[in-house]
Amino acid sequence: MPAPVEEGNRSPGHHIELVDDDATLRNDGQPSPGLRDSKGWDGKLRVPKNTLLANPEALSDPEYSDDENVMAGGELAADEDLLDDEPLDTDEIICTHSRISSIPALRLERFKQVARICLRQNLLQDIEGLESLSSTLTELDLYDNLIGHVRGLDSLVHLTSLDLSFNKIKHIKHISHLKNLTDLFFVANKISKIENLDGLDKLKNLELGSNRIRELQNLDNLPALEELWVAKNKITELTGLGNLTHLRLLSIQSNRIRDLSPLKDVPQLEELYISHNALESLEGLESNTKLRVLDISNNQVSSLKGLGPLVELEELWASYNRIADFNEVERELKDKKELTTVYFEGNPLQLRAPALYRNKVKLALPQIKQIDATFVRAP
Template identity: 65%
Template structure:
């Protein structure tokens, strides 16, 4: 005797005994059908894995079972919590430390900036390097900050910092910033770091007249411009960009260090007014002649590795009279690759004042 199966399969389309489809009076067979064409509401979520909605409610935070600040005195002026797996700033209960001046929360899992208002009058240095921050906010009460480090986060837009009038150092290294903006009013700023972002143009720096250091390496900049107002600038770092020529530096008469390696330079030019230069780095370009350095009498270091320099006569002509010159780098040029055995001796003969050639110190006889 055959037994029916234990789990009989229900037919997809039930029928009556005479084989016709089983439907109601309106012809509906009881199945819910969805159209094949679906509409994606937030398409940017698929194209950008780091997309975040600035107006979305905060993700629920699970508070830690232990108080990692339990050993700190209430009147402490410095808290250092590096790589401590912190995801919630409110969970730290920082309102217990009204005299804190320096707070370091490097290498944690913080995605939202939230500080109690009572630490505002004392906090001067805030380090949030290497976290998960996408949006700059929550700094309204920290009016006495002199140093703010938001490097190695996921920030796309510079904003909500221009009320921090006491800032001297501001760091945005390795984020996703495409535009220099919203820095008006930071007249006390001395050091601005925007390296390793997605910036294509130098702009909106007119009000930063006190700036002494500007770091823009590893971006997508194709032209040196809009820096005329930075008359106090001493250090300009713009290596690993897309510059075909050195230009736009005429107003930077106090410039002492210029780092412009890993670009698309074919010649040295545009330095006529930069007579206070002490260090110049033109390594890893396509420069074939060492020229236009004669007037830079205060040069101490010339970094020119991995170019197309081939003339020791040019080295002597441009650099022999520089009494303050101590270090030169020429490795990776035809100067060195064509006669590596004689290279160092030829450099020493051309530049007897040198103390270091490439990474090797020169022995004094």
């Protein structure tokens, strides 16, 4: 049985939640993941442990394509009576694991007040049959289906949230007219280029993790963007962010970044997640004095030089690097009064003397409240 829908900030009123108890297996015989909010998803690093996806190859192999195994949409038609017993004044329709292959078959035109639709983990290949809801629909979630093209959204101009994650989309198209969008999710598709986002002046959160993107580009016309999630791509440089004057969070784990200096163009950045890259140095971060959270885990960093000016730092995640000098830890971090959490496990300074490691960190950084996964006991 899938996990329950997360409530979030839903408006009051009726809503429908239909989950097929017998639909734990998809048409290909593979189990689908439980329903969860996609907020904060960033590709492989944010998939919960022990979660099995309908198309797991989408995470393990960036070149994966199983187009030859896709069943024809008409072979498993949606039950036309699926929503017949539901109140016509519902404001929310949720049908997951229901083997739906056709949106028109749901006859959604009956419902005049629907603001949110969630059809996760079904068999949809096309976005269609939503025109009748154009005046009320604000959230559309089609996560984990078989959609290959972004079409059928022409009339949905009131959408604020669109989730097309875990589908088979190769190109971002036909969404620039959705000028009320604040949240856009394309996690785990086959996208190789960031494009066609002009006009999304209200977009605050863009998630493109687990795709085939090589370059941060065409982001200049997103003046309101606050969060950019692009983990597990093939990005080599941090360029292309200069006009994002409101960007406060950048998640770019599992890419190929070596140089941090382009981040001087986004001095307002507050959170940077850049684990699993090719970093050898933290030099280039000196201008990012607003950083509160910095994750550089699983790189080749041997020195903390570059962190000196980051006076507002609260959390430093630096596990599995090459940091060896406690004196440098003290020199670079002791003056950070807001710093409460550090992760240094897997570094030489922890591996050489694990029994003394925690005490040495506490002596060097008396303000710390958490070392790795363990809280520091109060004296």
